[in-house]
Amino acid sequence: MACTKFLTFNNGLKMPILGIGTWQASDEEIETAIDAALEAGYRHIDTAPVYENEKAIGRVLKRWLDAGKLKREDLFIVTKLPPPTNRPHEVEPTIKKSLADLQLEYVDLYLIHTPFTVCINEDGSFKFKADGTIEIDPTTNHVATWAAMEKLIEKGLAKSIGVSNFSKEQVQRILNNCKIRPANNQVEHHVYLQQRDLIDYCKAEKVTVTAYSPLGSKGIAKLNASVGLVRELPDLLDIEEVKQISAGHGKTPAQVLLRWIIDCGVAAIPKSTNPNRLKQNLDIFDFELSPEEVAKLCALDQNLRICDFSFFRGVEKHPEFTFKNKFNN
Numbered sequence: 104m105a106c107t108k109f110l111t112f113n114n115g116l117k118m119p120i121l122g123i124g125t126w127q128a129s130d131e132e133i134e135t136a137i138d139a140a141l142e143a144g145y146r147h148i149d150t151a152p153v154y155e156n157e158k159a160i161g162r163v164l165k166r167w168l169d170a171g172k173l174k175r176e177d178l179f180i181v182t183k184l185p186p187p188t189n190r191p192h193e194v195e196p197t198i199k200k201s202l203a204d205l206q207l208e209y210v211d212l213y214l215i216h217t218p219f220t221v222c223i224n225e226d227g228s229f230k231f232k233a234d235g236t237i238e239i240d241p242t243t244n245h246v247a248t249w250a251a252m253e254k255l256i257e258k259g260l261a262k263s264i265g266v267s268n269f270s271k272e273q274v275q276r277i278l279n280n281c282k283i284r285p286a287n288n289q290v291e292h293h294v295y296l297q298q299r300d301l302i303d304y305c306k307a308e309k310v311t312v313t314a315y316s317p318l319g320s321k322g323i324a325k326l327n328a329s330v331g332l333v334r335e336l337p338d339l340l341d342i343e344e345v346k347q348i349s350a351g352h353g354k355t356p357a358q359v360l361l362r363w364i365i366d367c368g369v370a371a372i373p374k375s376t377n378p379n380r381l382k383q384n385l386d387i388f389d390f391e392l393s394p395e396e397v398a399k400l401c402a403l404d405q406n407l408r409i410c411d412f413s414f415f416r417g418v419e420k421h422p423e424f425t426f427k428n429k430f431n432n
């Protein structure tokens with residue numbers, strides 16, 4: 104099985120519409136998962152330094168490339184400029200560290216992970232104040248950081264560059280001031296947070312969109328709990344309409360949720376470390392949702408943001424923090 108659908112960037116390069124997400128997986132889990140994902144036919148891998156697994160992913164990629172089982176150009180690797188190094192002078196050293204860890208010469212897509220900047224301690228841990236809130240750096244300058252991102256293309260360290268968690272206004276500010284247009288905006292997108300306005304805007308501006316947490320990010324509950332955040336999060340796989348539609352196609356709720364996303368012309372990067380679920384998530388190209396089923400799924404929108412970064416307590420004070428939804432309105 105392989106991902107047979109691609110999104111074409113404004114620079115002509117293509118990204119497989121389905122990839123594997125890698126957040127919240129240990130080194131051991133991710134090594135097994137990436138091996139299984141490559142065997143299953145995945146070629147698009149989404150990671151980030153804050154997931155702390157680039158080295159483990161790099162070990163698997165090296166094994167596959169050294170063994171001649173894959174060529175570098177067969178792969179589509181995405182990583183990100185983390186929130187603590189969201190400053191122009193940190194862009195190049197930060198991507199070089201990711202490339203060293205991934206054992207690659209270039210990444211296919213490099214994203215500014217968040218529109219805001221947070222601070223870290225000397226040991227690299229996030230800097231929390233005595234009251235438990237995170238220290239922010241309010242001086243974030245997207246236009247200056249973007250100029251540094253553009254240099255990565257000239258230097259051959261990234262094939263394409265983009266953003267993540269950016270609002271319409273933040274993307275527009277870059278478009279007004281760039282030499283190279285962002286190729287992609289990676290945002291939370293699923294049936295309960297459809298962000299139609301943002302997605303339509305990005306498409307009109309030829310900025311492709313990738314949906315993160317497409318299955319509702321069950322794993323986030325553990326992270327929320329670790330910072331004392333108690334929150335009832337929905338189970339997207341248990342929504343009645345989704346279950347009915349999936350039964351009608353002999354597919355699983357996860358497959359229906361993913362198919363709906365790619366039919367919207369948006370890429371999806373579901374995370375799984377389970378080989379069967381990995382295969383299942385890629386096996387979505389052999390059925391079609393009817394217009395009535397699509398309408399039913401579109402009607403489920405609740406503007407319910409699951410990954411609103413409130414595990415960084417106090418980040419909403421950053422001038423570039425824009426998320427508004429049920430939980431933090």
Ligand SMILES: NC(=O)c1ccc[n+]([C@@H]2O[C@H](COP(=O)([O-])OP(=O)(O)OC[C@H]3O[C@@H](n4cnc5c(N)ncnc54)[C@H](OP(=O)(O)O)[C@@H]3O)[C@@H](O)[C@H]2O)c1
Pocket residue numbers: 123124125126127149150216267268289290314315316317318319320321322340355357358372373374375376377380381383384410
């Ligand atoms: N740019 C950003 O700020 C940002 C933020 C969040 C996420 N991301 C990226 O997006 C990726 C995906 O988002 P996510 O990890 O938050 O959540 P997700 O992909 O929506 O959900 C992952 C959860 O669903 C489970 N799962 C996967 N496939 C399943 C299936 N077929 N049936 C039932 N359960 C299934 C996984 O468990 P098992 O592993 O046990 O299968 C895991 O608990 C991340 O891994 C990361 O790469 C980016």
